Amino acid sequence: MLSSIRRLAVLGLVAASSVLAKGSIGIKQGKVAVTSPDGLGDATYTLKEPTPLPSPIALSEGSTFKLSFSVIDTATGEGVFPQQAHLLFEDPKGDxxxxxxxxxxxxxxxLTINTAKPHPSLLSTHGSFHLTLLLSSLDSLTPLSYPLGxxxxxxxxxxxLARKRHDLPPRQGDPAFHPQQEIFHTFKEDPKTVGWTLSIIGTVVTLAPWTVLLGLLGKLSPSLSFQTPPTSSYVFLLVLAALEALIFVYWLKLKLYHLLPAFLGLSVVATWxxxxxxRELRTRRLKAGGAP
Structure with a gap:
């Protein structure tokens, strides 16, 4: 019985010591390096938790801020991989x-911040931050919140920054809301129709060449000898008419992938x-004594 009690006591002490020895996330070899294009603003700071940076850091154009460290378990001193690692930029005047x-x-x-190519989320801020390093793990390690400076x-x-209404300085007696100036929309005027005189003149100008052509054709028709074309010519014209009809139907309701197979097939037939x-017209012309 006494041995059992001692065994339970030993197990309790081991469990208690394991709880007391619960580790937490820490950092070692922490360093902040600031470099500038001309080298005049270069500086290196050593970080040792929980001591922050000795002085505020003001970056210039083209300078680089580099934070480097190793995440460790403070109980064992071994390196660990945190599930969450972020650097919080607290803007006292904004988000x-x-x-x-x-x-x-x-x-x-x-983590590196280059002012020549800064992170987009840092641009729409006031530019002054309080840095806090946040490290956490999903296991039994205690998370770390380390204010850097x-x-x-x-x-x-x-x-x-986009100016908000409440950012404007208040004026004495200025109401919170007041009517704004009414907005009037100006619409485009309706297109004017062309007068009858211009319409008649345009019609005459358009039909004048056809009138001249019909007059000349009437004078030339007595000297012309019309012959019946071969059957192949009618077939060729019929295929061309089918192509025109297909294009018209495509314009009405067909899709392009519906048009292409029939169009390519009719094009081959029209060519043939x-x-x-x-060839038959040339043969007839040669038989009639025409030039080859």
Whole structure:
């Protein structure tokens, strides 16, 4: 009985020690490196939790902010892979921005901000942030919230913020709502019809060449000898009429994939009948003494 009690006591102590030895997420080899194109603003800061950066960091145009560290289990000191790793940009005057931190399987992580090509979500802000590193895991490790310090972006890369109504300075006696100026729509005028005089003149000009053609044809018809064309010519004209009818039906209701097979087939038939018709007409012309 006594041995059983001792065994239970030992198991309880082991369980209690395991609870007390519960690890939490931490970082080591933390470093912030700031580089600039001219090298005058280069600086390197060492991070040691929970100490923040010694002074605010103000980035200039073309400078780069690089945060690097290794995620560890504080109980064992071994590298771990967190399920969530973000850097929180707290904007005191506007909305906060959260950017993901790239973490490898061995726990090494880094985040780079290049003012030449900044993240789009940072552009529509006031440019001054309080940085907080957020790391968490889905297992028994305690998450980490590590305030890093202050960071500011150059105002030249920021986009103008949309002014809201409540951002405007209030004026004494200015009501919250007041009527606006009425908006009048200007519609396009209806097209004017052409007068009868211009219509008649246009009709005469259009039909004048046909009148001249009919007059000349009447003078030439007595000297012309009309012959009955061969049957192949009628077949060729019939195929051409079928092509025109097919195009008309396509314009009414057919789809392109319905038109193409029939159109290609009739085109082949029209080519073949046209060659035969021209060949027979040439034969007749040669028999009548015409030039080859």
């Amino acid at each position: 906060d921005v959260t950017l993901p931190v790239t973490v490898k399987s061995n726990g090494k992580a880094q 202050e960071l500011s972006l150059p105002s030249s890369i920021l986009t103008p 009948t046209g060659i035969i018709a021209l």
